[in-house]
Amino acid sequence: MSKHRKSWSQAEIECILQHYQQHGISATVRHFNVASSMVYRWQSCKVEPKTEVKGGISRTEYHRLLRENQLLKELVAEKELEIRVKDALLKKTIHQNKSG
Structure with a gap:
């Protein structure tokens, strides 16, 4: 298991979400080596991690x-x-x- 967390760019997140919509969660998790909970979180939030919400x-x-x-x-x-x-x-x- 990795000792550090991977940071995903907005482009990578969008690519992962697109793959998830086309191929499902199992294939996406295996292909990108990402936790299914992260995919679900990104899908529900559609917010880039470590960014600011509108309004500053x-x-x-x-x-x-x-x-x-x-x-x-x-x-x-x-x-x-x-x-x-x-x-x-x-x-x-x-x-x-x-x-x-």
């Missing part, structure tokens, strides 16, 4: 922001749920006080 931020920063955004969405969802539960309990309490 690095790929790492972009993914960090995506994770942070997801965490914030979850936090907002939890708060919304708390508010709904409190509203439901308040309505129930008010209804009981009027009838009792």
Whole structure:
């Protein structure tokens, strides 16, 4: 097993993806000596490794922001749920006080 990682140029990635589409994953992995997970990642992302995303931020920063955004969405969802539960309990309490 190699002790260093291979860097693939955008042209090589496109060639590998084209080969993958024509010949399938097994033939592509054997022909280019590349991990199938990398081929699938390139296929899903279509982003060149070690480049910048449009807007001038690095790929790492972009993914960090995506994770942070997801965490914030979850936090907002939890708060919304708390508010709904409190509203439901308040309505129930008010209804009981009027009838009792």
